[in-house]
Amino acid sequence: MFIPRLVVSGPELSPVAQSALLLPTVVLAAAAPASLCEFMRVHATGGCIGRWWLEPSTDAEGSDQAALRHWPLETEVELLNVGAARVMADIRLSATASPPDAETLAGLATTPVERRIIRLVTKDIEELQAVANSSTSWVTAALPSLTNQVLIQLPAHLATSPAGRDTLQALQGRLAQLPQPIALAVQLDGAGVALTGLQQCFAADQSVVYAIDGLSTAWPAPPGHLNLAEALLAGAQSDRADRLIPTVVVNAQRVNLGLVYSSAHSLSEALRTGTGVYQSRKRGLWYKGQTSGATQQLLRVSVDCDADALEVIVAQTAPGFCHLNRSSCFGESVGLTRLAETLAQRKQEAVAGSYTQRLFDDPALLRAKIMEEAEELCDATEPNDIAWEAADVIYFALAKCVAHGISLSDVEAHIDARAMKVTRRPGNAKRKWQAAAAQEVQPPANVTAAGFPDTPARIAMVHHTLADLSVDQQRVLFQRPIIQSDSIMATVEPIVRDVRTRGDSALKHYTEKFDKVAVEHTVLQAPFGPDLLQGLSDSVRAAIDQAYANIRAFHEAQLPQQVLTVETMPGVVCSRFSRPIERVGLYVPGGSAVLPSSALMLGVPAQVAGCRNIVLATPPRRDGSIVPEVLYAAQKCGVSTVVVAGGAQAVAAMAYGTESVPKVDKICGPGNQFVTAAKMMAQNDHSAMVAIDMPAGPSELLVIADKDCNPAYVASDLLSQAEHGPDSQVVLVAVDLSPDQLQAIDDQVHAQASRLPRVAIVRQSIPKSYCLSVATRAEAIRFSNDYAPEHLILHVEQPEALVADVTNAGSVFVGPYSPESCGDYASGTNHTLPTYGYARMYSGVNTDTFLKHITSQALTAEGLNRIGDTVMALAEVEELEAHRNAVAIRLRDLRQ
Ligand SMILES: NC(=O)c1ccc[n+]([C@@H]2O[C@H](COP(=O)([O-])OP(=O)(O)OC[C@H]3O[C@@H](n4cnc5c(N)ncnc54)[C@H](O)[C@@H]3O)[C@@H](O)[C@H]2O)c1
Numbered sequence: 081m082f083i084p085r086l087v088v089s090g091p092e093l094s095p096v097a098q099s100a101l102l103l104p105t106v107v108l109a110a111a112a113p114a115s116l117c118e119f120m121r122v123h124a125t126g127g128c129i130g131r132w133w134l135e136p137s138t139d140a141e142g143s144d145q146a147a148l149r150h151w152p153l154e155t156e157v158e159l160l161n162v163g164a165a166r167v168m169a170d171i172r173l174s175a176t177a178s179p180p181d182a183e184t185l186a187g188l189a190t191t192p193v194e195r196r197i198i199r200l201v202t203k204d205i206e207e208l209q210a211v212a213n214s215s216t217s218w219v220t221a222a223l224p225s226l227t228n229q230v231l232i233q234l235p236a237h238l239a240t241s242p243a244g245r246d247t248l249q250a251l252q253g254r255l256a257q258l259p260q261p262i263a264l265a266v267q268l269d270g271a272g273v274a275l276t277g278l279q280q281c282f283a284a285d286q287s288v289v290y291a292i293d294g295l296s297t298a299w300p301a302p303p304g305h306l307n308l309a310e311a312l313l314a315g316a317q318s319d320r321a322d323r324l325i326p327t328v329v330v331n332a333q334r335v336n337l338g339l340v341y342s343s344a345h346s347l348s349e350a351l352r353t354g355t356g357v358y359q360s361r362k363r364g365l366w367y368k369g370q371t372s373g374a375t376q377q378l379l380r381v382s383v384d385c386d387a388d389a390l391e392v393i394v395a396q397t398a399p400g401f402c403h404l405n406r407s408s409c410f411g412e413s414v415g416l417t418r419l420a421e422t423l424a425q426r427k428q429e430a431v432a433g434s435y436t437q438r439l440f441d442d443p444a445l446l447r448a449k450i451m452e453e454a455e456e457l458c459d460a461t462e463p464n465d466i467a468w469e470a471a472d473v474i475y476f477a478l479a480k481c482v483a484h485g486i487s488l489s490d491v492e493a494h495i496d497a498r499a500m501k502v503t504r505r506p507g508n509a510k511r512k513w514q515a516a517a518a519q520e521v522q523p524p525a526n527v528t529a530a531g532f533p534d535t536p537a538r539i540a541m542v543h544h545t546l547a548d549l550s551v552d553q554q555r556v557l558f559q560r561p562i563i564q565s566d567s568i569m570a571t572v573e574p575i576v577r578d579v580r581t582r583g584d585s586a587l588k589h590y591t592e593k594f595d596k597v598a599v600e601h602t603v604l605q606a607p608f609g610p611d612l613l614q615g616l617s618d619s620v621r622a623a624i625d626q627a628y629a630n631i632r633a634f635h636e637a638q639l640p641q642q643v644l645t646v647e648t649m650p651g652v653v654c655s656r657f658s659r660p661i662e663r664v665g666l667y668v669p670g671g672s673a674v675l676p677s678s679a680l681m682l683g684v685p686a687q688v689a690g691c692r693n694i695v696l697a698t699p700p701r702r703d704g705s706i707v708p709e710v711l712y713a714a715q716k717c718g719v720s721t722v723v724v725a726g727g728a729q730a731v732a733a734m735a736y737g738t739e740s741v742p743k744v745d746k747i748c749g750p751g752n753q754f755v756t757a758a759k760m761m762a763q764n765d766h767s768a769m770v771a772i773d774m775p776a777g778p779s780e781l782l783v784i785a786d787k788d789c790n791p792a793y794v795a796s797d798l799l800s801q802a803e804h805g806p807d808s809q810v811v812l813v814a815v816d817l818s819p820d821q822l823q824a825i826d827d828q829v830h831a832q833a834s835r836l837p838r839v840a841i842v843r844q845s846i847p848k849s850y851c852l853s854v855a856t857r858a859e860a861i862r863f864s865n866d867y868a869p870e871h872l873i874l875h876v877e878q879p880e881a882l883v884a885d886v887t888n889a890g891s892v893f894v895g896p897y898s899p900e901s902c903g904d905y906a907s908g909t910n911h912t913l914p915t916y917g918y919a920r921m922y923s924g925v926n927t928d929t930f931l932k933h934i935t936s937q938a939l940t941a942e943g944l945n946r947i948g949d950t951v952m953a954l955a956e957v958e959e960l961e962a963h964r965n966a967v968a969i970r971l972r973d974l975r976q
Pocket residue numbers: 571590594595668669670671672673675678699725726727728729750751752753754755776777778779804805808870911912913914915
């Protein structure tokens with residue numbers, strides 16, 4: 081229960097009253113309701129009690145308190161809504177102590193009991209005795225429905241007289257024994273109340289009011305006044321010989337910053353200045369931050385339950401409360417506090433080029449990220465994903481606050497203020513968002529234990545029509561689902577660093593963490609014996625053999641001719657020859673599907689190119705083994721080492737090398753976002769000296785289909801890539817299809833998807849996919865080129881003719897009998913292809929991926945004679961004299 085230690089009243093919210101708001105205080109102010117509400121909104125002072133009176137002038141009886149009980153209910157509600165812990169209503173006791181009239185009681189009984197104090201106002205001890213002794217008193221009947229705390233306002237001399245004390249004790253006993261006990265506090269009225277009077281009341285665990293004109297924050301208080309801090313501490317006792325009061329300093333999040341000491345003097349200074357001021361045991365008054373500049377804004381002071389310690393809540397203007405320059409004497413901050421501190425620091429330091437700085441400087445980017453993360457949070461279903469997405473939303477929301485000078489405490493003040501509201505809004509979403517949510521939410525479905533819907537809810541792509549879309553809306557369609565590059569990078573960076581530092585033990589650690597298996601050995605060395613290939617069926621072996629032969633044939637054909645030679649001028653012979661990259665690392669994904677085909681697609685070109693040392697990494701199964709199909713493919717491709725690990729840790733091991741994993745010069749292969757991020761990170765680290773093939777992420781497919789298409793084929797192709805993972809995206813560009821044809825494809829998508837074992841994944845990827853209706857082939861191919869898909873299927877009349885217009889795509893599948901699956905496995909082309917639109921500038925993996933091309937030249941004397949003047953002229957233009965001289969010195973000999 082909130083028992084105020086001080087009641088401060090006065091005609092306005094004077095500076096002393098405002099200081100008093102930092103204490104467990106009732107502030108009675110005669111300010112107009114609007115300004116009082118506004119004041120409380122700004123200060124969000126949950127602990128104070130607001131009050132106003134309609135007519136601050138005196139009433140007929142000459143009392144300026146008479147009008148208090150007439151305040152309108154709406155104002156009481158508003159005061160509670162804006163953060164008043166309690167509001168106070170007065171009942172004036174009559175000479176006979178008769179009950180208040182029914183109208184008064186009815187007017188009081190509408191807001192929550194625990195948020196209201198009833199003040200019994202009297203100047204007569206007999207009236208109080210009548211209330212305490214009356215057996216039929218309204219006190220036992222009506223009061224409990226109005227409040228759980230009563231404040232009795234008495235002149236000081238009556239309260240401290242023997243009769244006054246006896247009466248108060250009797251009344252206190254009576255109220256405490258009610259079925260819903262009521263706490264009693266006493267307000268000693270009148271200026272000049274002695275400190276001893278205050279102490280007596282506190283000793284009885286009661287509260288005290290002191291007229292504001294008798295209170296002061298000056299030290300010492302002027303004659304006839306009482307210092308505010310002394311009033312608060314009047315009932316406090318210190319266990320220490322020096323009488324100092326142990327003071328726990330916390331921040332607004334109640335994170336403990338440190339332990340200090342206070343005296344009435346230091347507290348008075350803290351209240352006067354509104355900052356952190358303490359009593360140093362060695363140096364006297366300590367104005368925190370006076371020399372360092374790291375001052376504290378005082379937010380609240382409270383006395384603990386047995387009045388021998390203080391808690392001071394502060395906002396630090398700069399981190400570094402403790403002498404070790406840490407945020408807290410108990411260590412660095414964590415969680416939201418740490419995030420808020422980091423963002424504030426970034427804002428101050430303005431590190432050019434940092435991502436956070438970009439967010440501060442680019443409101444459009446920040447807005448897009450907040451909306452993107454909010455959507456991802458809405459879509460998340462797994463507990464861990466929800467926590468992850470919520471963290472993203474909080475990060476970007478705080479970045480927005482910090483960009484506008486809003487602190488975490490400001491946000492919390494609003495949260496606290498909302499907790500104080502007594503009326504609630506219906507909380508419906510705005511119409512715009514209601515409509516958006518209705519469009520996105522699938523028909524109701526039950527959810528399996530894994531969080532996937534298991535009822536036959538419709539599996540459907542979103543539909544768009546090109547003609548209805550603005551250029552900006554079209555651009556949005558080019559974006560792939562979720563790449564949380566920041567959070568992914570933040571996850572991957574420590575993994576890479578750890579593997580680099582701790583080698584095999586870190587590799588094992590992350591394999592246990594992410595793949596849930598404690599492996600004994602981090603690598604397998606070739607040859608991979610029959611024991612490792614157990615379980616490989618003859619038919620699969622034959623399929624791998626066939627695929628290997630086709631892929632090999634196509635990749636061998638890509639080998640450059642032995643040496644390319646051109647005589648550019650007589651006697652000037654230029655040539656180019658290739659050499660294999662010696663040590664290569666192949667990443668074969670294995671998280672959600674086992675992909676021996678990827679082992680072939682990477683291993684064959686590496687082998688054909690002649691790489692000397694081929695290392696292959698793939699995540700182990702739950703029993704720690706590697707699938708025999710992958711090992712068989714690895715064997716055929718001449719892989720020397722298989723790293724029994726996946727994810728960022730495997731990439732890091734190959735990039736830097738560990739005790740067991742050889743370092744490689746180039747890392748190739750597809751993988752999820754963690755794998756791709758680790759590859760890009762390693763590539764950017766010069767000390768790793770490692771190249772990568774390309775960013776090959778979640779699979780994607782774009783089908784261009786026209787009136788000639790077979791709806792079942794189209795749907796089957798779309799689903800073949802949609803089943804890869806929840807973040808896969810498939811796109812159908814429908815050229816002039818009728819509503820019936822579109823419906824037929826939609827029906828096929830739903831029907832075929834529903835029969836797939838990986839329907840749970842498809843249910844996540846298909847809603848992120850879409851069908852775009854266009855009018856012409858030209859529009860279709862233009863859109864496809866802008867999208868730059870990993871795979872492009874041309875399921876149209878005369879598909880070959882369209883190939884000529886393809887400018888951006890990883891691999892093209894021409895005609896109705898070229899399903900993309902053939903390219904995935906066996907036709908001969910490579911399936912490791914650029915995604916995310918990187919097909920604009922990258923090729924898929926090919927034999928060249930594993931080769932370097934070296935050029936050479938041989939000039940005869942005649943050749944040098946012919947070309948020499950050209951070289952010297954250009955060297956002169958560039959003012960590179962040594963370059964010029966290397967030719968001139970020879971020409972001098974030749975031309976003598
Ligand atoms: N573009 C292409 O050519 C191509 C080819 C084949 C596959 N793919 C794509 O490759 C991807 C394969 O992904 P996958 O997940 O199945 O296998 P993966 O092998 O790429 O990833 C699995 C690894 O991810 C790591 N990981 C998982 N959760 C993690 C977390 N929360 N934090 C850190 N690390 C974590 C684990 O170490 C695990 O071993 C799919 O998106 C698929 O579409 C692309």
